[in-house]
Amino acid sequence: MAPRVRKIAMYLVLYSIAGIALLWALLPVLWMLLSSLKTQAGMFSMPPKFIFKPNFDTFAYMFSERGNFTHFLTNSVIASGVSTGISLVLGTLGGFALARRKFKGEKHISFWIISTRMAPIPAVLLPLYLMFSKMGLIGTMTGLIFAYTTLNLPFALWMMMIFFKEVPVDLEEAAMIDGCSRFQAFWRVVIPPAAPGLVATGILCLMFAWNDFLFASVFSGHENQTIPVAATLLITQQGIAWGQAMATGTVIITPMVIAGLIVRKYLVRGLSMGAVK
Amino acid sequence: MKRRTVFQITALVLVIIMFTGACSSEAPIDTKSKNADKINPNKLVDAPFEGWVEGLPKIQAPEGFDWKQFKGVQINVISENTPPSSALAANIEKFEKVTGIKVNIEQSDLGTVVEKVGLDFNAKSAKYHVIYADPYQILAKYSEHFVDLNLFNKEPTMPHIPGGLEDFVPTQLEVLGYMGNKEKLLALPYDNPTMVLAYRKDVFEKYKDLFMKEKGYDWTPRPGMTWDQYYDIAKWINQKVKEGVITEVKYGTGHQAKQYDSLMCDFSNILAANGGDYFGRKDIGTIGTIDPGKSAMTSKQALESVKFYNQLLKEAAPGSTSWDWNGLAEAFAAGEIAMAPEWHEFSAMFENKEKSKVAGKVGWSLLPKGKVRSANIFGGTGIGINKYASDDEKKAAWLFLVWATSPQSQYMILKSDLGGSTPTRSSVYELPDVKKGMEPGTKESEEMPNLLSMKSVLKAWEAENAYMRPKIPQWPQIDTYVFTELSKMIAGKQSPEQTVKAITEMVDEATGN
Numbered sequence: 001m002a003p004r005v006r007k008i009a010m011y012l013v014l015y016s017i018a019g020i021a022l023l024w025a026l027l028p029v030l031w032m033l034l035s036s037l038k039t040q041a042g043m044f045s046m047p048p049k050f051i052f053k054p055n056f057d058t059f060a061y062m063f064s065e066r067g068n069f070t071h072f073l074t075n076s077v078i079a080s081g082v083s084t085g086i087s088l089v090l091g092t093l094g095g096f097a098l099a100r101r102k103f104k105g106e107k108h109i110s111f112w113i114i115s116t117r118m119a120p121i122p123a124v125l126l127p128l129y130l131m132f133s134k135m136g137l138i139g140t141m142t143g144l145i146f147a148y149t150t151l152n153l154p155f156a157l158w159m160m161m162i163f164f165k166e167v168p169v170d171l172e173e174a175a176m177i178d179g180c181s182r183f184q185a186f187w188r189v190v191i192p193p194a195a196p197g198l199v200a201t202g203i204l205c206l207m208f209a210w211n212d213f214l215f216a217s218v219f220s221g222h223e224n225q226t227i228p229v230a231a232t233l234l235i236t237q238q239g240i241a242w243g244q245a246m247a248t249g250t251v252i253i254t255p256m257v258i259a260g261l262i263v264r265k266y267l268v269r270g271l272s273m274g275a276v277k
Numbered sequence: 278m279k280r281r282t283v284f285q286i287t288a289l290v291l292v293i294i295m296f297t298g299a300c301s302s303e304a305p306i307d308t309k310s311k312n313a314d315k316i317n318p319n320k321l322v323d324a325p326f327e328g329w330v331e332g333l334p335k336i337q338a339p340e341g342f343d344w345k346q347f348k349g350v351q352i353n354v355i356s357e358n359t360p361p362s363s364a365l366a367a368n369i370e371k372f373e374k375v376t377g378i379k380v381n382i383e384q385s386d387l388g389t390v391v392e393k394v395g396l397d398f399n400a401k402s403a404k405y406h407v408i409y410a411d412p413y414q415i416l417a418k419y420s421e422h423f424v425d426l427n428l429f430n431k432e433p434t435m436p437h438i439p440g441g442l443e444d445f446v447p448t449q450l451e452v453l454g455y456m457g458n459k460e461k462l463l464a465l466p467y468d469n470p471t472m473v474l475a476y477r478k479d480v481f482e483k484y485k486d487l488f489m490k491e492k493g494y495d496w497t498p499r500p501g502m503t504w505d506q507y508y509d510i511a512k513w514i515n516q517k518v519k520e521g522v523i524t525e526v527k528y529g530t531g532h533q534a535k536q537y538d539s540l541m542c543d544f545s546n547i548l549a550a551n552g553g554d555y556f557g558r559k560d561i562g563t564i565g566t567i568d569p570g571k572s573a574m575t576s577k578q579a580l581e582s583v584k585f586y587n588q589l590l591k592e593a594a595p596g597s598t599s600w601d602w603n604g605l606a607e608a609f610a611a612g613e614i615a616m617a618p619e620w621h622e623f624s625a626m627f628e629n630k631e632k633s634k635v636a637g638k639v640g641w642s643l644l645p646k647g648k649v650r651s652a653n654i655f656g657g658t659g660i661g662i663n664k665y666a667s668d669d670e671k672k673a674a675w676l677f678l679v680w681a682t683s684p685q686s687q688y689m690i691l692k693s694d695l696g697g698s699t700p701t702r703s704s705v706y707e708l709p710d711v712k713k714g715m716e717p718g719t720k721e722s723e724e725m726p727n728l729l730s731m732k733s734v735l736k737a738w739e740a741e742n743a744y745m746r747p748k749i750p751q752w753p754q755i756d757t758y759v760f761t762e763l764s765k766m767i768a769g770k771q772s773p774e775q776t777v778k779a780i781t782e783m784v785d786e787a788t789g790n
Contacts (some may be wrong), residue, residue, distance in 0.1 A: 040632060044611065126396060133402035139353065217389045218396060219436035221404070222353060232386045236358045239603050239626050 029253065034245035043242055058243040062251070067244075072230040073251070078141060079216070079226055083148035087205050091156025092198065096186060098157065099164035114158040117151065123215050124150075130221065139221025147215045152205040159204075162198030164190065187215035199266035207256055227252050281353055307668045308426065316341040318433035325375050326685070332708050333684040335441030339433065347673040348377025350667075354677070356409040357658070358384040360622065360698035361468050363470050364690040373678050378673045391415060391753075398422040403666040408660045410464040412452050413752045417565055420456035423463040424662040428677040430462065436676065438465070439683045444702050446738050451563040452745050453659035459562065464659030465682040466701035469741075470620040472546060473733045474498055475627065477615045478640040480514075480525050487522075488513060498616065498642040500651065500736065504547060504585065505643040507616065511592045514615050528594035531605050531614035536764035539601040541746075541756050542654050543603045544763055546618055549654075549744040550647025551585075551750035555579030555755065555784065559719060562745030569749045572784035574777050578643035578648065583766065583773040590767050598767055610635060618644055620656065621737075623699060628726035637717075641730040643737055652744035653737035657701070691725055698733070701728050706735065741781045751787045758783040 028217060035043045037054040064071040098110055129138065137143030165191050175185040191198070213228040220229060231248045234241040260267065310316055317340040324331070324336040325344060338344065366382040373380060383405075385393070391414045394617055397404050408422065410416040428683070430437050433711055442450060445466045453466045459465040476498045478528035488496045488510070496510050511529030516525060533539035553576050553666065554561075556569040573579065577602045590597060594614055596604065606623045630636045633659075643651045660681065662674045687700035688708070705711055714721035714728035722729050736742055746752070758780055766776040 044607075074295075087387070096287055126399065129396045129402075130400045133397075133400045133404065138402065138404040217385060218393055222383040225383075232389065233358050235386055235603070236363075237359070239606055239623070239632070 032246050032249045036243065036250045038243075040243050043246070058247040062244060062247055069227075069230070069248075069251070071223055072227045075141070075220070075224045076210060076226040076228075079148060079220075079224070080206055082203055082265060083145045083209050084205040086145070086149050087152035087156040088202050090153055091160045092191075094153075094157045095160025095162075096164050096190065098161040100169070110158065113154045116154045117158075121151070125214070125218055126130045127259055128249055129218065138219060139224070141220075141224045143219045143223060144155065144216060146225075147219045148209040148212065152208060153266075155208075156201050159197065159201040159224065160194070163194045163201075166197075167193050196223055196266040199263050203259060203267055206259065210256055211252070285293070300437075303773065306428055306671060307665075308432040308435060308672070310339075310342055310432075310672075311346040312341065313344050313434040316434045317510055317623060324436065326371065327678075328371075328685075330685055330688050330708070333688060333702075333704055334444065335438060336439045336679060336683050336685065338436035341764065342434070342436065344375050344676075345377045347669055347676070349379075349596070350669050350673040351379040351381065352406040352670055352673050352677060353404060354382045354407040354660075355390055355405040356379060356382060356384050357387045357390050358669065359409075359468055359658075360693075361450050361681075362409075364693035365686070367693060368380065368689060372677065376676055378676065380677060387414065394419065395440075397663065398665075398698075401665050403663045403670065406661055406663050406666045406670045407677055408464075409467070410453070410659045410660050412456075412565070412658065412748050413746065413756070414470075416453075416464060416659065416661070417748045417752060418750045420461075420463055422664055423461075424666075424671055425453075425461040426465065426661065426675070426678070427462045429672070435672070436679050438679060440630055440702060440704055441683070442716075443683065446701070446703060446737065447561060448740055448743055448745070449655070449657055449701060452565075452655065452748060453657055456748065457544045457567060458529050463663035465678055467502050467658050467660045467682060468620050469529065469655070469657035469701050469738075471540060471616050471619050471734050471737050472644065473730060473737050474642045474644050475609060475617050475623070475730075476640050476642065477526060477635065477638055480615050481636045481640070482525065483525070484517070484523060487517075489730045492526045498640065498641045498645075500641070500646075502645045504645040504647050506588055508585075511589070515592060516550045524617045525612065527613045529615050530589070531594040531608050531617045532590060532591060532594070532597040532599065532705070533600050533602045533605040533619075534597045534764070534767060535599055535601045535604065536760055537601050538756055538760065539605075540760040540763055542602075542656065543618060544582070544759070545654050545744060545746055546644050546652050547586050547589075547647060548579060548582040549652030550650060551578045551582045551648035552647070553582050555759070559749045561685065561749065565748030566751055569747055569788055569790075571790045572688045572781045572788075574731070574781040580773060580777050582647070583763070583776050586763070587766055587773055588618050598764075622727055624728075624730040625726045628723075628729065638789075639729070641733040643742060645731055653742055653743050654744045654746065655738075671710065691727070699731060706731070749788070754787050755784050758787070 036058060037056070038052060039055050042049065042052060061067045096135045098106065117144065128150065132138050132143050132146070136144060171189050172185040175189040177181065180188065213259065216226040217232070218230045220226060227248065231245065231252070234248065306705060320340040321337040322340050324338055326336060329335055333492050346432045355433065355624070362382055362384050367383070369380050369382065372378070390409055391411065394405065394408055394415055408423070416423070429435050449466045449469060454462050454464050456463055485496065492509065492513065494506070507530070514526065514529030517523040533543050549757050554573050557573045558566065558570055561569055581610065595609060596608055600608065602620055602623070605617055606619060606626055609617045609619065610627055612634040624639070624641070627633050627639045628636045644653050645651065660678060662671055662678065666674065684700070684702040687702045688705050690698050691705065691711070700706070710721045711725070711728060713719045714725045715731045716722060717729060747755070762771070762776045762779045765771045766773060771779070
């Protein structure tokens, strides 16, 4: 086989595999999006229709007073946004300290921090519940934010420590020689090159909190249920509200997809920082 | 003092504190009304709720009882996402207006409810004051964490259960209200789904003569029909569908045989109908026990039932092995199946023209008879009070229980477009409009579509037709063993003999026998 033909064949195979993988990943999402715009009867019609008149009734119901979805959406935004913000601020400061400061047992501390993420969530639920219960945090938004921060902070610390290690110490030292204080050197010289890492960490923390069901189901109360918890209300003893379930799924994934697309450049750069050295 | 000594002393002090904390005795509950000294317990007065329904017992309190005495108290109710909870949540302002108590009704799927209640009880916390006490997953396991409701019901200065305990169906009160003995009343019946047979009236009417001609008996589902006949009918329908004679449905029968709790429920109807059970003790399904004894799955009846179920599933709609009760209901509503053992509260869904193609075509009957009887599994739940709540919260929760389980509220739930659940109170079924609602084609049956299944359900609740699964703390684990092993058998991975053997061994290990 001629090299050119072989190359074309190879590309064909590779693109076919990529196409199948893409279809495998996107078909359920596409199905969900289309179903959210169909009537219940249309959703289960066989063969399925891909061209139809869209029906926005389920979305209208979700955001109506009875559907109360705006309330769940607001809770999700607050819980995930605040916990991500706290994790990023503390993770950045802590990660910088771990990256720069030399002290006894530094590696052990770093490992201990990340090891807290190694336990499965159900294993930490009871101790957290006991503590939160004593502190009166069960059923509160503060409790939920604390719970998310408990898991996001070690991750953010570890990630930021790695990113800061990639930033040459010489840059800070040069800035300090030029008159910057320690904080100014950190803020003006270290943070900009570590920004992709910061964004990547933030997005991953946000995704964890946004998609979480287990913590939210246990620690949230009647007033602060998040969207994934609200989605379970659609499964009732008298059947599943498929239309609303599909619309809820669509609303859950949309912000993360948009956020991912906006910051994908940083995400890729951040996650590959230090990959080639 | 050396650091090590300080550490040892601190540890010792902590251990002593924990030990004394664990051993501390519980303070008795104050059940008296706050204004007990101004109350005349000998005279009862109607509560200031509006919209009383004539013919039903009213909520009453002793003269002088201040319904607003717990104003400002907030109680959290945790419940499965069930029709009564949705209906109560939608009408909660009626209770809040009279009592001034703020009620938060939190609904989730049952697994989440069990997990949250377990965490709350284990932490001896009272995030939830009113608990959805599923008898098998919550009450049997955590009975010691519930308040004895007799303390409130017998307290002269507090409102009592309107209509009395005798207005609840006796077997339902036993299974939902008690655990181990009848000394403490731990919960009040709240909802009552029961499995009966849903069938396509149109199909059975249209092909009645043809079936009679070929098989020689009336095939219309009714009390007395046997499981063997059921199998025969299902097989005949499948055959006629293949021949192109029957076009209204695709399969004779459908089942909820997914590897899940639903499979255990579906199978238990046959096991109990043949005189079998998971344990030998008679009162295990009602009062419950912590010591069930050895497994009864070694019995001849159990093996016969397992064999029959395996055979029946071969004739069932192929989707059956992936359906729970929701999946089965959707398939039935889509017009695929002629007969299905299903929870009676799906009647509302079947009669909903937006969700169902079979509205107006559905009949209900008792489940078929086995070697001994018809057995219709009961799946109801009660509501109780968390004993770790403060006294004021407990009393506020008691007022909520009195209201939520009252015949008046149960009737409201039945009529609610969000609820549709069927009442737990016998008195409600005596109302003329409720009786009319049990007849197909009436205005009342359109307003309260779940009533269409009620004639059969009321029969199913009679002691000889009801089946209550074992109420023991180990049940959730045993349930998993049962449906897992049955699922293996249905998938052809093991024989019925191997199935009963495996279930028996695992059950005995779980119960320590």
